[in-house]
Amino acid sequence: MSKSLIVAGLEIGTSRTVLCAGEQGEQGKVNIIGTGTYPTTGVRKGQIVDMEQVQVCIKRAVEQLEESTNINVWHVLVAVSGGHIHSKVNPGVLSIGDADITQEDVQDVTELANNVKIEDGRVLLHTIRQSFKVDDQPGIIRPVGMRCKVLQLDILAIDALQNRLDNMMNAVHKCQLEVSDTVFGGICAAIATLTPQQKSNGVVMIDLGGGTTNYVAFRENVIAAAGSIALGGDHVTNDIALAFKIAHNHAEEIKRSEGSALVDQESNGERVNLPVDKGFAPRSISRKSLHTVINARMDELFRLLRDILGEQDVLPNLGGGVVLCGGGAYLKKVKDLAQNVFGIPCTIATLQNVTGVEGLEQPASFATAVGLVQYGLRNEADKGKKGIMEMVKGWFKK
Amino acid sequence: MSESKKSGLLLLGVGGGACRLIRETRKAFGETMRTLCVDTDSATDLPAEEGASPLPFLLLGGSRLAGHGAGGDFNEGRQAARDDWENILNRTQDTRTVMVVSCLGGGTGSGATSEIVKKLHENGLTTFCLLVKPFSFEGSPRIETAERAVSLIEENADSLLVIDQDTLFSATDETLLADAQAAASEQLVAALTLFWRMLFSPGFIRLDAERLHSLVIRGGKTCLGVASASGADRADAVVQRLVACKLFRNGEKLKTCNALLVGILAGEDLRLAEIGRIMEALDGLRKAGSRVEMGTVQDAAFDGKIELVVMGFSYVTDVKAPPVFDASQIQILTKSTGGKSRANKGSGLNFGPIGKGRFQKTEATVFNGCDYDEPTYMRRGITLER
Known part of the structure; x- marks a missing residue:
């Protein structure tokens, strides 16, 4: 019996909990062997507000995955998102004294840069190397052998609130699962969706989730900016519910079936029938008004992202365009709206370097969970060992 | 203390183009006008003309750009405004309404203006923004930068007047470039000057700062027309010219406005009947039920001539009653x-x-x-x- 390393990634999203399992496939690709999904309750804007409900959602997703794949899940990687996630560039500066840079210098400056000071109550999720600055020359990738006086390395540090992570870990633990690692959801989605060419040209990946929107921007193959804002498709639904005084589930339904991120001026006079609860009279609303409400929210969201990316000096370097993923990417005409706001080409993501996802409906909405699996497998391969995530196919058959 | 200071008004020019407009406006109006020019280019800070006091000037982003300008870079302009925001704020003491003038398309005009308006808004100051968009022949990067700036400024400005220079002169117009720019500048200066005169110069009817504030705070999108005429039929002629003004799209714009600010500048020979004829003519052109605020300025230097400036505000005037629930x-x-x-x-x-x-x-x-x-x-x- 051949052993195969299987990694499971769990995303507790605001609208859906997704558990995805995969193994290393052929030609460097990751083979997704199964997914389990369940509509989430008890999460608002990426944060747990009802622990018991969240546990139920996790358990249902696990059950679905286990039933469809004949594996038992004991360890999971967990994706983290939410407005509490912050990122900043932390520079490490090393004075060399007019000499050639050595590998030791690089190690020393890396250590300095990795020494990120974070506020009390926060925990460091990732430190990502950006580029070196050799004296006054920025953007250096491999500085060893160059002559300089001062060597600088910029590190992108991503941190999160400890208590929010603890809540998530507790919910997972109570479902008899071990958390092998926590990963920022934006990075996972970027791993799953971006091509090397896009990263090289400069690209921004926007994951339009239910409660949060994650973004990761690449410039010359390096992550230049990353973050999460507590706005998402749920805000669109909430706006619709308030605008037309309808139930949240009905608002979600018409958003999916009739929604559009752009207002069609020719839709004047057109009506959209609302879902009818038993005993209530039929109702309809203006299609143009529906689209206006959605457009206002999505336009605002993209403008906010544009401002944030502008502040981080990322916008002038996006030759690879904008890549949208997450459930929100399937909102009608959202790509056109993003294109209008950012003024650069925009596309809906396709999952990269994976097999076994052909049957998935709206595959870009699985980007975070699939990326988690890719992240986990890559990490394990880097370690060169089979760690606690190892599971053996067939050994735990039900 | 200048009159505008007492009234809490400040005319703020952002970027080189706007600073030139402010300079000309101040020259036309006089030094009691409370102004501030800000730019990233130290060359904008010209020495005062003989007998005049220097134009108040603040260099933005000096430590970042060393006074060389933003180089057309939106983000540099924005950062420069952020760097010196405290200095700008210090110069807005006793200010309630800021009229922000900016020529968009460049780094400072676009980037700094959007940031400054945002900050003014956050600090509770009312802003009336007069934005000048570049000619389309100046190229898409400048147009796109301007568009981006307008969308950002719009989010925070209380009133917004966007003047597209293309609407002043059509593409087939044989006007020389220099003449076109000078004429555009002249119209803007005339409008600004008259606007200020209406507020601070004695006239038959004076527009006070409070009335202006009440218009601006509710303003929304704004349009502008300027015209002048002389001779016996000057009252009728000035309205005809105003209607023909390209900025007003042959009067069509007037019908969409919910409030009009009308300024009449004339010499001491201005007659009551002439004011009546102008207002009557405008009555026939404006939207029924729209609000009108009118002011006149009399200056002997304008004897024989009438200058008319009309600013239209598109804000929604009425607040509808709560809806009656109807299932359908x-x-x-x-x-x-x-x-x-x-x-x-x-x-x-x-x-x-x-x-x-x-x-x-x-x-x-x-x-x-x-x-x-x-x-x-x-x-x-x-x-x-x-």
């Missing part, structure tokens, strides 16, 4: 202020109770003082059709 006809009614955010605005309109729905009890998502959990269409003042 759900209507959403909100107050509108012309599509801009009102967060943190003491003097802003009250939209009525804003529900946050399912986010009522969650940690608020706040950026730049704005609660993003409140529905966007409400914050933007969008009225939804049935």
